[in-house]
Amino acid sequence: MRQVQKSLLFLLLLAGIFLVAGCGQKKDAVATVNGEAITKTQLAERVSEMKAYAKSQGFDLDSPTHAPLLKEVETDALEGLIQEALFRQAAKDKGVKVSDQQVDEQLKLMKGGMTDQQFQEALKAQNMTEAKLKERLRIVLLQDALYKKVTEGIKVESAQVQDYFNEFKDSLVKMKVSHILFLAQEGEATEAQLAEAKAKAEAVIKQLKEGADFAALAKEKSEDEGSSKEGGLLDYYFTREDPYFVPEFVAGAFELEKGAFSQEPVKSPFGYHVIKAEDKKESFEELKDEIEATLLAEEKNKRFGEYYTQLESNAKIVKNLPEEPKESEAPKEGTDDKGSKDSTEEKKN
Numbered sequence: 001m002r003q004v005q006k007s008l009l010f011l012l013l014l015a016g017i018f019l020v021a022g023c024g025q026k027k028d029a030v031a032t033v034n035g036e037a038i039t040k041t042q043l044a045e046r047v048s049e050m051k052a053y054a055k056s057q058g059f060d061l062d063s064p065t066h067a068p069l070l071k072e073v074e075t076d077a078l079e080g081l082i083q084e085a086l087f088r089q090a091a092k093d094k095g096v097k098v099s100d101q102q103v104d105e106q107l108k109l110m111k112g113g114m115t116d117q118q119f120q121e122a123l124k125a126q127n128m129t130e131a132k133l134k135e136r137l138r139i140v141l142l143q144d145a146l147y148k149k150v151t152e153g154i155k156v157e158s159a160q161v162q163d164y165f166n167e168f169k170d171s172l173v174k175m176k177v178s179h180i181l182f183l184a185q186e187g188e189a190t191e192a193q194l195a196e197a198k199a200k201a202e203a204v205i206k207q208l209k210e211g212a213d214f215a216a217l218a219k220e221k222s223e224d225e226g227s228s229k230e231g232g233l234l235d236y237y238f239t240r241e242d243p244y245f246v247p248e249f250v251a252g253a254f255e256l257e258k259g260a261f262s263q264e265p266v267k268s269p270f271g272y273h274v275i276k277a278e279d280k281k282e283s284f285e286e287l288k289d290e291i292e293a294t295l296l297a298e299e300k301n302k303r304f305g306e307y308y309t310q311l312e313s314n315a316k317i318v319k320n321l322p323e324e325p326k327e328s329e330a331p332k333e334g335t336d337d338k339g340s341k342d343s344t345e346e347k348k349n
Helices: 002-008 010-015 040-056 067-093 100-111 116-125 130-151 158-172 191-209 214-221 247-254 284-314
Strands: 029-033 036-039 174-183 233-239 266-268 271-281 317-319
Touching: 029 040, 029 067, 036 040, 036 067, 040 067, 067 130, 067 284, 067 317, 100 130, 116 130, 130 284, 158 284, 174 191, 174 214, 174 247, 191 214, 191 271, 233 271, 247 266, 247 271
Parallel strands: none
Antiparallel strands: 029 036, 029 317, 174 233, 174 271, 266 271
């Protein structure tokens, strides 16, 4: 249940996209965006929701330890409210709309396999109601639609793709492998245990050279509990820079061509591996679609970033949050309660 509660609003919080419940009254405004007010109540609700999310992640912002972060949370909450007000206004100007059906479909996806009771409990843990969540989803969908509107027509030339491949080929090559591991943890295993693990790996390599099936040997002999039941398969692609694998393992893997297996045991901090290259993507034809998608996303993000920067700079945004005095601005001895010098010295213009 804890994991369900954590993941419910993860997309929304990552995106930094939050909802303004209404226009509010300007006299109670903590900010205005092109005349649209953001009220104290709206900000307080947002901060409360962010605190609830932080608590689900193990951070109690009401505790003395984390209390100094509250001002930052309040500032971030206000920035989120301002941002979504700008998005709503821009979407209206461009005729971008989101239907109730789209919101309902997104809500259904978010619920996933949860029961109604589980879903309501998850909402409660985030100080959220279903109505509020639907409004949040609407603003996320609205931003996505606005993004598509602003970035439509952007293309990547084939020469750009080829140039990118030529420049970054070594870091683009990716592999999928299987492995058989014999454990001998660095710093823990004795010399005898290291020698035993290496001997086991050498015996497996000998069997493979004689025609044994790699997956069958992995299921029978590998000491990696996570992959052994899958025949040793690590079922995803990785590059030379992938931080998940230790460098020794990566080096041993990238020496291999597709279908080949280690001719000598590969030593890592975990022990000795025998690695098989299940697939290796290294040609331009194999990688061009992924390169094109990467470059296209970069171009679109750049265009939308420029659009938002212009949107923000052209907007009339007034913030009314009281600022906490900086340490250097605190009243000193010989000053009045406003921090200004006594009348013995004139204030310079």
